[in-house]
Amino acid sequence: MAEVFVVATGANKLTYEMLTLARGLGEVSAVVLGAPGTAASIADNLAEYGAAKIYAAEDEALDKYLVAPKADALAALVTAKSPAAVLVPSTQEGKEIAGRVAVALDNGVLTDVTGLEADGTATQEIFAGATVVKSKVAKGIPLVTVKPNSVTPEPAPATATIEAVEVSVADSSKLVTVEETVVEPKGDRPDLTEANIVVSGGRGVGSAEQFSVIEEFADLLGAAVGASRAATDSGFYPHKFQVGQTGTTVSPQLYVAAGISGAIQHRAGMQTSKTIVAVNKDEGAPIFEIADYGVVGDLFTVLPQAGEEIRKRRG
Ligand SMILES: Cc1cc2nc3c(=O)[nH]c(=O)nc-3n(C[C@H](O)[C@H](O)[C@H](O)COP(=O)(O)OP(=O)(O)OC[C@H]3O[C@@H](n4cnc5c(N)ncnc54)[C@H](O)[C@@H]3O)c2cc1C
Incomplete structure (x- = not known):
């Protein structure tokens, strides 16, 4: 062979x-x-x-x-x-x-x-x-x-x-030597490329401070946090968490996109996820075309509500 x-x-x-x-x-x-x-x-x-x-x-x-x-x-x-x-x-x-x-x-x-x-x-x-x-x-x-x-x-x-x-x-x-290797401290969250669940926020999150709503929902699910390029370019979240054509490609069991419109370049990095859940207040957002479950609503209402329900069901 x-x-x-x-x-x-x-x-x-x-x-x-x-x-x-x-x-x-x-x-x-x-x-x-x-x-x-x-x-x-x-x-x-x-x-x-x-x-x-x-x-x-x-x-x-x-x-x-x-x-x-x-x-x-x-x-x-x-x-x-x-x-x-x-x-x-x-x-x-x-x-x-x-x-x-x-x-x-x-x-x-x-x-x-x-x-x-x-x-x-x-x-x-x-x-x-x-x-x-x-x-x-x-x-x-x-x-x-x-x-x-x-x-x-x-x-x-x-x-x-x-x-x-x-x-x-x-x-x-042997022309370039490695002088120092710095291992970035890993947080408690799983690695973006390896996570079973990814919760991503987009421009709709509105600010870096408000990204805590994405982080809280991600932590509840044991998920990695991702972001759209509009969110990283706006300084809401670090660039290394960008999902998409020019960011990281992910393929988790569950991908939650909140406040993300679903541009083709974003889809390129997440469309093979097993189950896609989209939360967007615009029912015409293209992300709904590829979502398995879509919630039309304000992410600042939907994510905390979903979180509360998950906690309740876990007892
Ligand atoms: C060469 C190239 C490479 C690119 N690479 C990437 C890439 O790797 N990754 C990537 O993501 N993009 C990439 N882009 C950019 C891409 O085209 C889009 O501009 C970007 O994905 C848009 O990000 P967004 O969906 O967060 O923002 P927007 O398109 O502005 O969408 C924001 C969405 O949030 C919704 N929203 C607003 N407020 C709320 C709320 N309170 N609750 C719920 N929903 C709300 C709105 O209805 C809207 O649908 C690339 C572009 C180019 C040209």
Whole structure:
């Protein structure tokens, strides 16, 4: 069976999505690019989602210098093992790694794919999801970056063996050093891309102070908070919480959009949510076209009322 590489960045949802996608293409090998010890710390998680082999491409240089050494290590491993396809996360770093590997190996590359078939046909959704494109890498193997929240991660426990890979980094890849890594303090709320429930507020929320109505409803449901671009551009909520074409793509079980009109660019980041609830005082708002449940009303009345009812039913 063909071997398919998945570049695993950690025990996170996107890695599990890629492992799930790769299982339909061949025998899955996870590739861990990091400092010594990284692969061992996530091996059980990778095996849980079907990785039969884990290549531990580990060297201090991979964390010490920006991106290029990781691309060197991956390109060397692809040359040595000739996998049938390589899946890389569609993150900023992942896209740069894939681009560099493509140049090093004179191989085509496709970014932001949402699906990949065994014959190498990749799916991309463009123009805010309005157009679906099917493409194939015309030179070399399918080397693709996978967009978060494209696949539902499903466990398929396997027994994984770890294979250490010797890493050699060219001097020309050591040009930018990482001086400091600051891990942003995580609040109590779940991560936006990984949350089962997302409650988002739009321009209709009106101000940064009034976003507390969104936060309170989100906390009641154990949800992440999101925002439309109009809300983030207006300074109501930080940009990193923006959902949509130029923000984060989410696909939770439940997405609550309050005071959001439903512009195509916003929909592009949330329309695959399993259940969509919209609260908007304009019954003609386009968000109602894709909502499973729509409430026409003032969000400052509807959300507290819904919250009260939820508390009552929980007893
Ligand atoms: C290239 C490009 C990329 C973009 N990327 C993104 C993106 O990633 N994400 C994104 O969100 N947008 C994006 N946009 C912007 C997008 O086109 C819209 O402008 C934006 O989504 C509108 O945000 P909104 O729905 O919060 O605001 P509005 O469109 O102004 O809608 C506000 C809504 O709130 C309702 N409302 C007002 N008061 C209340 C109340 N008290 N109770 C209930 N409802 C109320 C109104 O009826 C209205 O429907 C992008 C645009 C471009 C051109």
